[in-house]
Each structure stands twice: as C-alpha cells, then as structure tokens.
Amino acid sequence: AQTVTQSQPEMSVQEAETVTLSCTYDTSENNYYLFWYKQPPSRQMILVIRQEAYKQQNATENRFSVNFQKAAKSFSLKISDSQLGDTAMYFCAFGGSQGNLIFGKGTKLSVKP
Amino acid sequence: DVKVTQSSRYLVKRTGEKVFLECVQDMDHENMFWYRQDPGLGLRLIYFSYDVKMKEKGDIPEGYSVSREKKERFSLILESASTNQTSMYLCASSFSTGGFLGTEAFFGQGTRLTVV
Numbered sequence: 001a002q003t004v005t006q007s008q009p010e011m012s013v014q015e016a017e018t019v020t021l022s023c024t025y026d027t028s029e030n031n032y033y034l035f036w037y038k039q040p041p042s043r044q045m046i047l048v049i050r051q052e053a054y055k056q057q058n059a060t061e062n063r064f065s066v067n068f069q070k071a072a073k074s075f076s077l078k079i080s081d082s083q084l085g086d087t088a089m090y091f092c093a094f095g096g097s098q099g100n101l102i103f104g105k106g107t108k109l110s111v112k113p
Numbered sequence: 114d115v116k117v118t119q120s121s122r123y124l125v126k127r128t129g130e131k132v133f134l135e136c137v138q139d140m141d142h143e144n145m146f147w148y149r150q151d152p153g154l155g156l157r158l159i160y161f162s163y164d165v166k167m168k169e170k171g172d173i174p175e176g177y178s179v180s181r182e183k184k185e186r187f188s189l190i191l192e193s194a195s196t197n198q199t200s201m202y203l204c205a206s207s208f209s210t211g212g213f214l215g216t217e218a219f220f221g222q223g224t225r226l227t228v229v
Contacts, residue, residue: 009153035217045203045220091155099163100146100171101205101218105155 002027004094006104013082014112020067021077021107023092033095034068034075039106040088048090051075079109087111116140119204119221126228132191134224136204143209145187146218149173150201159202162187163209194228201225 003026013019025034036048051059051068058066063080079086092104120135138145144163148156158171160179168179176198180188187206191198202225205218 006155043201043223045205047217050217099144099169100158100161101156102158103148103156105153 002029002094002096002098002102004092004102004104006092006107008107009105010108010110012110012112013079015082015084017082018078018080019082019109021079021090021092021109023075023077023104025073025075025092025094027073027094027096029096032097034066035093035095035101036064036066036075036077037091037093037103038086038088039091040085045091049077082111084111084113117204117206117219117221119202119224121224122222124224124226126191126194126226128195128228130191130194130228132194132226132228134189134191134202134204134226136187136189136206136221137185138187138206138219139185140206140208140219141184142206142219143184144207144218145181146205146207147171147177147179147187147189148203148205150203150223156203159189196228199226199228 005024032053034051038046038048049061049064065078067076089106091106093101095101117138126132146161147159150156162168162181178190203223204221207218
C-alpha cells in the first residue's frame with residue numbers, strides 16, 4: 001500500500017525568507033501524481049502545486065517550487081519570499097492507480113513578521 | 114468558478130442519532146470523496162464514488178455509509194453517531210481519467226461535527 005510521510009509536524013520561518021517542507025512516499029507504481037495542498041485557518045483546502053511522475057522537470061508556481069526525486073521517492077516543497085498569508089497546514093498527497101488521493105499527516109507552517 | 118459545497122459548516126448531534134452530511138459539486142465531476150481530518154492524523158479516506166450509485170470503501174469505512182443517487186451529490190451517513198466520530202469531514206470531487214487520478218481534487222469548506 002502507498003504511504004506518504006511528512007516528517008516535520010511544525011515549522012516556522014521569518015517573513016521574506018525561504019522554507020522547505022519535506023515529503024517522502026512509498027509506492028511500487030511507476031506512473032502517478034504528487035500534490036501539495038494548503039489549508040489556511042479558513043479550512044479551505046487549496047491546491048498549491050502538482051507534479052507528474054513521468055516528468056523530470058520540477059514543477060513551479062510563482063514562489064512555490066518542488067524538488068522531485070523519483071528514485072529517492074522524495075517530493076519537497078520550497079516556498080520563496082515567505083508571506084504572512086502562507087501561514088497554513090500543508091499536506092503532501094499521492095495520486096495513483098487506486099483513483100483517490102493519499103495524504104500525509106501535514107506540516108503546520110507559521111510565517112513570522 | 115469551481116465549487117464544492119457542504120451543507121453545514123458546524124454540526125452538533127447526540128450519541129445514537131442518524132446523521133447526514135451532504136455534499137454538492139457543480140463541476141460535472143465523476144469522482145467524489147469523503148475524508149475525515151483529525152489533528153496529527155492528516156486526511157483519511159472514508160468512502161469514494163466513481164459514478165452514480167457506485168461506491169468504494171476507503172481506509173476507515175466502519176460506522177459510515179454513503180449514497181450517490183445523482184452525479185452532483187454525495188452524502189455521508191453516520192448510522193448511529195458516536196463520540197469517536199467527532200471530527201472534521203471534508204468532501205472532494207475530481208474529474209475521472211479512466212480510474213487514474215490525474216487531475217487535482219477540489220474540496221468543500223469542511224463540516225466540523227461534534228457528537229455529544
């Protein structure tokens with residue numbers, strides 16, 4: 001069975017600095033998708049970024065980028081120029097052939113002024 | 114604008130009551146999901162559905178059932194609510210890509226259920 005592990009329950013970063021959130025996963029599948037979701041205090045889950053496993057190029061979305069290491073089964077999220085609005089829970093998720101998303105336990109990120 | 118709507122944001126029910134949580138999406142998505150979110154445990158899948166009248170058990174289906182009579186609506190039912198079902202419940206939907214989840218899931222705003 002697939003599993004997703006986020007080893008950092010909580011992190012903090014100063015405004016305007018860079019922070020990296022870690023995620024590892026376990027699967028025997030070769031084709032799959034990986035996602036980072038953000039859940040602010042409003043509770044609305046929002047997709048931050050998506051990576052296709054067959055693509056070697058790391059996905060980027062403005063200040064958000066990933067470091068995807070397929071062989072190591074690692075999928076970290078880098079947030080550059082952190083803003084107060086980035087304060088949220090961040091969830092790493094795996095999407096494979098079962099048809100549903102498998103989530104990690106989350107990392108609570110606090111951006112401090 | 115893409116929308117997944119859950120019928121209640123907060124709900125308080127008594128032990129033993131039958132509880133219905135409703136979810137509606139307006140994106141014509143084939144797939145719909147119910148997750149339970151608890152601190153330190155992340156999101157755990159309760160049930161999901163690939164099509165009308167079809168359902169699949171997730172990781173924690175015990176004590177729950179679901180109903181999908183129309184494509185846009187997916188209901189979660191707590192047959193006899195218990196205090197250990199106090200939690201945040203999240204509904205989500207996504208396009209079907211032949212059974213492989215290629216597109217992202219869109220989430221509702223969550224229902225915080227308290228069973229007393």
